[in-house]
Amino acid sequence: MPELPEVEVTARALAQRLDGRRLDAVRVFNRQLRWRIPSSLARTLSGQRIEHVSRRGKYLLWRLDNGVLISHLGMSGSWRVHEAGRAPARERHDHVELHCDGAVVRLNDPRRFGALLWHAHAGGDVLRHRLLAGLGIEPFDPRFNGQWLFDATRGRRSAIKPLLLGGKIVVGVGNIYATESLYEARIHPQTPAGRIGRLRYARLAAAIRRVLAQAIDLGGSTLRDFTGTDGVSGRYIEIAQAYGREGLACPRCGAPIRRLLQGQRATYFCARCQRL
């Protein structure tokens, strides 16, 4: 999936509909996601009250009475909410179903790179979970700015784009939004991160926040599988300036947008606006 905007849109919708409600029943149809869902999960969750659904990076956190359900959407996951009685038949790749106070909530994930894990309160603070402990700062944290990026990249020879994708410096920026943010900040995706100065990092931090905020407003991006909990597609991709636009004119200068591969990931940029 699902990068930060798609997860944020999902978290908000789930929170609005489910916060404070009780899980009546949980059914697991296919437990083989990225990691096998333990057979005890349904029993563990049933009967617990959902305190709050939130997000950390690209992880959804469902805070329940006795622990936290951690859910990641991988490359192709989405949660759908239906009203009980009006829920359509299960679809292919619906792997998990929650029944919650008149709602039927389903996890669909064709590629099954997603994950569903249980973290008991007894296991300590969920943010110290091995999947969450090493994550970078939230892009909407007030401490995130150009100086943060500058400090985090001194001495780093890696290209800036894969470093952004790594999520150890700042979370939530996946392939689409890294591409768009670098385009907006006029930074070539192959620039060694340690060679970018404060000025350009100030532009990049602002661009990341702007791009993510706009994507959230538009319901995220849908390439193929992602939809909001209401089944509606995200509309960000329609306004993308560089992503997926190889050969088309750069909206700023008219030069053709170019495509290259960085670590098997497609990157789009304007060779005139984004100089190496």
Next chain:
DNA sequence: AGCTGGTCCTGATGGC
């Protein structure tokens, strides 16, 4: 056949 939103893990590489 070669693409596609993510990220964990392993093994290799390079700097000090």
Next chain:
DNA sequence: TGCCATCAGGACCAGC
């Protein structure tokens, strides 16, 4: 030479 930080590639999977 040895340790550590960093990086590249493979793995997971379905659909177009």
